[in-house]
Amino acid sequence: MLETSTLYGLLGIVLASLGLHAVILQTDTLRRVLAINILGVGVFLVFIATAYNGPDAAPDPVPHALVLTGIVVAVAATALALALRRRLESSAEDGDDE
Amino acid sequence: MSFDALLILDVLLAALLLMLAIAALHSHSMHQSIILFIVFGLVTALAWARLKAPDVALAEATIGSGVAGALLLAALRDNRSGSAITPSPGRPAWQVLSVTYLVIGLMLTAAWAFLDAHANNSGPRLGGLVQAELANSGVGNPVTAVLLNFRAFDTLLELAVLLAALLGVLLLGPARPAPRPAGPVVTQLVAWLTPLLIVSAGYVLWVGAHAPGGAFQAGALLAAGGIIMRLGGSRYSGLPSGFWMRLIAVGGSGVFLFVGLAAMSGDASLLQYPRDWAGTLILLIEIFATLSIAASLVLVYLGGRPDAWAPDQERGHA
Numbered sequence: 473m474l475e476t477s478t479l480y481g482l483l484g485i486v487l488a489s490l491g492l493h494a495v496i497l498q499t500d501t502l503r504r505v506l507a508i509n510i511l512g513v514g515v516f517l518v519f520i521a522t523a524y525n526g527p528d529a530a531p532d533p534v535p536h537a538l539v540l541t542g543i544v545v546a547v548a549a550t551a552l553a554l555a556l557r558r559r560l561e562s563s564a565e566d567g568d569d570e
Numbered sequence: 571m572s573f574d575a576l577l578i579l580d581v582l583l584a585a586l587l588l589m590l591a592i593a594a595l596h597s598h599s600m601h602q603s604i605i606l607f608i609v610f611g612l613v614t615a616l617a618w619a620r621l622k623a624p625d626v627a628l629a630e631a632t633i634g635s636g637v638a639g640a641l642l643l644a645a646l647r648d649n650r651s652g653s654a655i656t657p658s659p660g661r662p663a664w665q666v667l668s669v670t671y672l673v674i675g676l677m678l679t680a681a682w683a684f685l686d687a688h689a690n691n692s693g694p695r696l697g698g699l700v701q702a703e704l705a706n707s708g709v710g711n712p713v714t715a716v717l718l719n720f721r722a723f724d725t726l727l728e729l730a731v732l733l734a735a736l737l738g739v740l741l742l743g744p745a746r747p748a749p750r751p752a753g754p755v756v757t758q759l760v761a762w763l764t765p766l767l768i769v770s771a772g773y774v775l776w777v778g779a780h781a782p783g784g785a786f787q788a789g790a791l792l793a794a795g796g797i798i799m800r801l802g803g804s805r806y807s808g809l810p811s812g813f814w815m816r817l818i819a820v821g822g823s824g825v826f827l828f829v830g831l832a833a834m835s836g837d838a839s840l841l842q843y844p845r846d847w848a849g850t851l852i853l854l855i856e857i858f859a860t861l862s863i864a865a866s867l868v869l870v871y872l873g874g875r876p877d878a879w880a881p882d883q884e885r886g887h888a
Binding site: 538 | 576577580581584587588591592594595596600603604607610611614617618620621622623625626629630633634637638641642644645646648649661665666669670673674676677680681684685687688695696697700701712713715716717721724725728731732734735736738739742743784786863866867870871873874
């Protein structure tokens with residue numbers, strides 16, 4: 473018996489794992505930032521899946537609010553990471569090791 | 571017909587998301603990866619809608635997919651204009667294998683924990699409490715009630731996080747050079763789209779009190795207007811410069827904190843609004859939060875300090 477919330481919860485776990493795997497193993501910083509974002513979406517999916525109470529009942533709004541906060545914090549972190557990356561690339565033109 | 575048909579949709583959506591994520595993570599071209607990531611974000615918005623989370627769907631489509639995608643694309647351009655990309659060396663096989671096994675182990679443990687918690691329906695839930703107290707919150711949308719009343723402290727700190735990230739970006743250096751002014755077609759499009767986005771942002775902000783929407787989604791829509799103006803060749807993306815810009819950037823958390831402290835007069839604690847005023851105060855906080863979020867996202871998109879900021883030499887661009 474597969475339910476909607478189980479399906480999306482498991483999908484979230486798989487997406488978070490894929491993201492984590494790529495964050496650790498990828499070498500390009502830009503791709504790593506992208507992977508962190510996919511990891512985040514996976515975690516958000518797990519949260520929203522636990523908030524789901526079936527097709528007829530109202531979902532739990534507390535995880536929804538948490539995820540909204542999370543989305544904004546994720547984009548702020550992404551922006552800061554990309555600014556750091558730009559600074560790194562402009563200051564070091566010779567030799568690179570992550 | 572409803573249940574089975576929708577479950578098929580869910581399975582297809584999940585498969586699509588999985589493929590998009592894998593393709594975005596492992597595509598050979600970074601440009602393709604970012605485009606796939608934007609598509610991934612938009613399809614995720616559909617998944618949020620299926621899970622009855624329309625507020626999250628709006629935020630994901632505008633911020634998680636739109637703004638984050640724009641940021642990544644702008645960062646990709648740094649690559650091309652700057653030094654050549656050094657080809658990344660591959661990892662040794664033992665690293666790849668051990669990390670893969672570790673992540674698979676983590677994934678299976680998390681899946682087991684999730685299924686176990688799901689089957690036993692364990693843990694206390696706050697949803698009932700929110701529904702019971704909703705009438706006292708001053709707004710009708712439970713998510714807005716949680717964000718700006720019941721758990722307002724979290725949201726205040728979230729605005730502080732956004733401000734801290736903005737300060738970090740501004741400190742790291744000057745903004746990227748503005749793109750060349752666009753051709754007449756794009757200029758006309760920007761002239762049409764920008765007012766439309768401003769009106770939509772106002773609507774989403776207002777409607778957030780009793781329906782999906784609110785400060786974050788509205789702020790992201792306004793920021794989209796700024797980013798589009800920038801892409802059309804506008805130097806400051808419609809932002810004021812110098813002092814006024816700084817005031818808008820801190821306005822969100824500033825007004826929030828001020829209202830929270832003002833509520834403390836009397837017996838109430840921090841951010842415990844008087845009941846009759848709650849709706850008005852929430853709207854006030856949200857208006858300033860919207861402007862602040864929009865300005866922060868646009869500034870962050872510029873990638874650093876706008877050049878007019880160093881000395882206040884050029885004013886009057888609005």
